[in-house]
Amino acid sequence: MAILSGPQWTQSFPGSSSLLDLKFPFDAAANAFISALKIAGATVNISATLRPPERAWLMHWAWMIARDRISPERVPINPGIDINWVHETPQRSRQAAIAMVDAYGMQRLHVAPALRSRHTEGHAIDMNINWYHNLKIKNNWGEYIIIQSVPRDGMNNELAQVGKTYGVIKYHGGFSDAPHWSIDGR
Numbered sequence: 001m002a003i004l005s006g007p008q009w010t011q012s013f014p015g016s017s018s019l020l021d022l023k024f025p026f027d028a029a030a031n032a033f034i035s036a037l038k039i040a041g042a043t044v045n046i047s048a049t050l051r052p053p054e055r056a057w058l059m060h061w062a063w064m065i066a067r068d069r070i071s072p073e074r075v076p077i078n079p080g081i082d083i084n085w086v087h088e089t090p091q092r093s094r095q096a097a098i099a100m101v102d103a104y105g106m107q108r109l110h111v112a113p114a115l116r117s118r119h120t121e122g123h124a125i126d127m128n129i130n131w132y133h134n135l136k137i138k139n140n141w142g143e144y145i146i147i148q149s150v151p152r153d154g155m156n157n158e159l160a161q162v163g164k165t166y167g168v169i170k171y172h173g174g175f176s177d178a179p180h181w182s183i184d185g186r
Contacts, residue, residue: 002084005062005072006096007103009083013054015119021050023122026183029167030125032140036166037129040137047105047179048126051119054081059104059113061085065097069112072097110176117186124182125168129154140165154179 003009022030037044051059057078064070065085072085072093087093101107118124135147139162147158155178160170163181171180 002082004087004096005083005085005100007099009058009100010103013052015051015055016049017046018049021122022125025167026123033163033166033168036138040135042129042131042135045128046125048119050122053120056113056115056117056120057081059106060115062097062100062104063106063109063112065094066101111173118182124180126179127154127181128179137162
C-alpha cells in the first residue's frame with residue numbers, strides 16, 4: 001500500500017552536500033573554485049551536490065503539485081517509489097506537496113527541479129556565496145580579479161566569469177535557481 005505524500009518523504013533517498021560526491025572533472029573544478037573563494041574571504045555554504053534520481057523525482061512532482069502545475073492524480077507512477085500523492089481532498093494533496101517543498105528548502109525555487117539534471121550526474125552544486133567588501137579573487141589562470149560590483153553574492157556577473165575559468169558555470173536561468181552552478185550552466 002502506497003504511503004501518502006508529505007514532508008516525511010524528504011528523509012527518503014537523501015542527497016549529498018559533500019564535494020567528495022561530485023564526479024570528475026567537475027569535482028576538481030568545484031574544489032579549486034571554492035578554495036579560491038574562501039582564500040579571497042567569501043563565505044560559501046553548500047546545500048546540494050549529488051542528488052539520487054529518486055530524490056529528484058520526488059522534488060520535481062512535489063513542486064509541480066504545490067504550484068498547481070499538475071493534479072496529483074496525473075503524476076506518473078515510479079515503480080521504485082511507493083508514494084500516493086492523492087489525499088482525501090485536492091486541498092490536502094496540495095498542502096502535503098507544499099509541506100514537501102518547504103521541507104526540501106525549495107520555497108524560493110521558481111522552476112521545478114529537473115527529473116534528470118547535472119545534480120543526478122554529480123556535475124552540479126548548489127551553494128550560497130557572499131562577501132562584504134571588494135572581493136580580490138584569483139581566477140584559474142592565476143590572475144587576480146577585484147570584484148567591486150554588486151550584488152555581493154553568487155549572482156554577481158563578474159564572479160560568474162571567474163567561476164567559468166575554473167569550469168564552474170553559473171546557471172543560465174538566472175534567479176529561477178540562484179544557488180545553482182554546474183559543469184555547463186544547466
